[in-house]
Amino acid sequence: MDLKVPPFAVILIPLLLSHIWTGGDAAHSPSPSPKPAPAARGTAPPVARGPAPPVARGGRSTLDPRQLTALQSIGLSTTRDPCALPSPHDNATACDNAAPFRHLVSLRLANCSPDVDLSSTALSALSTLRSLSLLHCPIPAPRRLPTPFASSLRSFSCVSSLRRLTGVWLSRLVNLTDLAVVDVPISTSSPAVVLSQMHHLRSLTISRANLSGGLPHHWHNVDLVHLDLSSNTLKGPIPSSISVLGYLETLNLSSNGLAGTLPDSIGDLVFLKNASFSQNSLSGPIPTSISQLSNLTHLDLSSNQFNGSIPRFLSEMKELKFLNLENNNFQGVIPFNTTSIKKLEVLKVRGNSDLCYNHTLLSSKMKLGIAPCDKYGLPVSPPPDKSSKSDSDYSDDDGEDDDNGDAKKRSGGHHGPSKLVLGVAIGLSCLVFLVIFLICLSRVCG
Ligand SMILES: *[C@@H]1O[C@H](CO)[C@@H](O)[C@H](O)[C@H]1NC(C)=O
Ligand SMILES: *[C@@H]1O[C@H](CO)[C@@H](O)[C@H](O)[C@H]1NC(C)=O
Numbered sequence: 001m002d003l004k005v006p007p008f009a010v011i012l013i014p015l016l017l018s019h020i021w022t023g024g025d026a027a028h029s030p031s032p033s034p035k036p037a038p039a040a041r042g043t044a045p046p047v048a049r050g051p052a053p054p055v056a057r058g059g060r061s062t063l064d065p066r067q068l069t070a071l072q073s074i075g076l077s078t079t080r081d082p083c084a085l086p087s088p089h090d091n092a093t094a095c096d097n098a099a100p101f102r103h104l105v106s107l108r109l110a111n112c113s114p115d116v117d118l119s120s121t122a123l124s125a126l127s128t129l130r131s132l133s134l135l136h137c138p139i140p141a142p143r144r145l146p147t148p149f150a151s152s153l154r155s156f157s158c159v160s161s162l163r164r165l166t167g168v169w170l171s172r173l174v175n176l177t178d179l180a181v182v183d184v185p186i187s188t189s190s191p192a193v194v195l196s197q198m199h200h201l202r203s204l205t206i207s208r209a210n211l212s213g214g215l216p217h218h219w220h221n222v223d224l225v226h227l228d229l230s231s232n233t234l235k236g237p238i239p240s241s242i243s244v245l246g247y248l249e250t251l252n253l254s255s256n257g258l259a260g261t262l263p264d265s266i267g268d269l270v271f272l273k274n275a276s277f278s279q280n281s282l283s284g285p286i287p288t289s290i291s292q293l294s295n296l297t298h299l300d301l302s303s304n305q306f307n308g309s310i311p312r313f314l315s316e317m318k319e320l321k322f323l324n325l326e327n328n329n330f331q332g333v334i335p336f337n338t339t340s341i342k343k344l345e346v347l348k349v350r351g352n353s354d355l356c357y358n359h360t361l362l363s364s365k366m367k368l369g370i371a372p373c374d375k376y377g378l379p380v381s382p383p384p385d386k387s388s389k390s391d392s393d394y395s396d397d398d399g400e401d402d403d404n405g406d407a408k409k410r411s412g413g414h415h416g417p418s419k420l421v422l423g424v425a426i427g428l429s430c431l432v433f434l435v436i437f438l439i440c441l442s443r444v445c446g
């Protein structure tokens with residue numbers, strides 16, 4: 001029996017097939033997608049992957065045998081030469097080029113199993129390490145840090161690893177230039193315990209580490225460029241001696257219990273780009289010296305008790321892009337007009353009940369979350385509080401056309417149409433399979 005394809009199918013089938021091949025994948029159709037590849041199955045062998053490359057150079061590791069043993073004792077797989085590139089998986093190693101044996105200079109352990117054992121003995125054999133990085137390795141910290149290892153290390157990063165640390169333990173890493181401890185509790189009486197012997201630090205992050213005590217009055221780390229002590233339990237004032245950190249570009253002291261005023265000496269940190277003091281108990285005015293920070297792009301003073309008026313120089317700072325002053329006790333007229341506010345990408349001022357804007361200079365469409373001023377510079381009425389948090393933050397994205405933006409949100413974006421396309425795609429796929437099945441069936445029967 002001859003296979004008779006009805007004329008409409010001649011047109012429909014290629015159309016449907018092309019639809020599936022282009023659109024079926026994107027629609028995540030649950031049916032097996034009929035890619036034009038199946039013909040190759042069985043004829044072409046799978047891509048040859050070969051056995052794992054043997055340990056380099058005639059089956060022997062190029063790594064110092066003592067260090068190879070140390071890596072094995074830690075629990076690291078050494079079936080591949082740790083000095084061969086690329087490093088296996090998550091666990092990265094790097095070696096120097098010494099002869100006859102190379103030495104480990106960098107080690108990164110990630111997502112360790114609990115039986116990994118970072119012993120003091122292993123570390124003594126690894127005293128050539130410059131960089132040690134631990135990510136999600138909640139194993140116990142080695143009790144003792146062998147001196148040669150401790151003093152050769154330049155970079156130490158410990159994120160959600162080693163369960164808990166002490167300030168004294170960390171302070172033994174005297175030659176560090178980079179130290180990052182995140183999500184690991186550190187017990188110590190003050191950051192000074194950790195820092196006072198580290199004279200070469202350039203980058204310091206100790207965050208979400210339950211770090212307690214006050215900020216140091218004497219800093220021994222004048223090369224610091226990046227200082228992040230956010231999300232700890234630091235107390236007391238910001239000492240004016242912080243200005244000795246003359247190369248600072250990032251200063252993040254957010255989410256602590258710091259109190260007192262911002263010292264005037266902050267204006268000496270002329271390289272400062274990003275500064276956050278948010279979520280502390282800081283008070284008093286914004287110091288005038290901040291106007292000297294010509295590279296400042298990001299200033300966050302939110303959720304403190306700062307008061308006084310918002311100084312005009314903030315609207316004249318050339319690099320400033322992000323300014324968050326919300327949830328403080330600022331008062332008076334904000335010093336921005338339509339031109340100067342546009343230079344900022346983000347301005348947040350809500351949560352300051354005595355703050356207002358000049359309605360001849362700024363439109364209410366900005367949705368700043370504060371009231372307009374009367375002629376005395378006082379808010380005319382309590383700020384409209386119906387708008388959601390994001391609505392009341394001024395930002396470039398939703399600045400001008402609020403009506404337009406709201407309309408977009410209400411229409412539900414492109415979810416509706418994409419669901420429709422998915423449904424049609426699935427429906428058409430089923431139809432095509434039915435047609436193909438029928439054709440095959442008619443062939444078999446004929
Ligand atoms: C990395 O090494 C640790 C032990 O050092 C091991 O538990 C973990 O499974 C390794 N991860 C990968 C992806 O190889
Ligand atoms: C610290 O590093 C310097 C080079 O930056 C080196 O000369 C010195 O020996 C190191 N100190 C220790 C105790 O290893």
Ligand SMILES: *[C@@H]1O[C@H](CO)[C@@H](O)[C@H](O)[C@H]1NC(C)=O
Pocket residue numbers: 185210212233
């Ligand atoms: C955090 O530090 C305080 C003392 O400052 C201590 O009582 C508390 O147990 C510590 N919390 C953790 C999780 O280590």
Ligand SMILES: *[C@@H]1O[C@H](CO)[C@@H](O)[C@H](O)[C@H]1NC(C)=O
Pocket residue numbers: 270271272294295
């Ligand atoms: C600002 O930054 C530029 C480049 O990022 C730098 O050359 C300049 O010295 C900085 N100015 C100040 C006052 O720090």
Ligand SMILES: *[C@@H]1O[C@H](CO)[C@@H](O)[C@H](O)[C@H]1NC(C)=O
Pocket residue numbers: 207230231250251252253254274275276298300
């Ligand atoms: C400061 O740290 C907090 C929390 O770690 C983070 O969310 C924020 O982005 C940081 N800000 C700056 C300016 O680095």
Ligand SMILES: *[C@@H]1O[C@H](CO)[C@@H](O)[C@H](O)[C@H]1NC(C)=O
Pocket residue numbers: 250273274297298321322
């Ligand atoms: C510094 O601030 C800018 C502008 O807000 C931001 O894009 C950048 O990620 C921040 N950098 C750091 C290190 O916090």
Ligand SMILES: *[C@@H]1O[C@H](CO)[C@@H](O)[C@H](O)[C@H]1NC(C)=O
Pocket residue numbers: 283284285307308309
């Ligand atoms: C700011 O608050 C302090 C008390 O914290 C107060 O002495 C001072 O007068 C206030 N300044 C202004 C301008 O309200």
Ligand SMILES: *[C@@H]1O[C@H](CO)[C@@H](O)[C@H](O)[C@H]1NC(C)=O
Pocket residue numbers: 312315316335336337338339340
């Ligand atoms: C807007 O404010 C800026 C900065 O304060 C100022 O230089 C400029 O003259 C003001 N423009 C108008 C139109 O008021």
Ligand SMILES: *[C@@H]1O[C@H](CO)[C@@H](O)[C@H](O)[C@H]1NC(C)=O
Pocket residue numbers: 333358359360361373374375376377
């Ligand atoms: C608002 O701005 C106009 C025009 O610059 C000015 O005349 C007026 O005094 C300002 N009002 C307040 C309350 O500052």
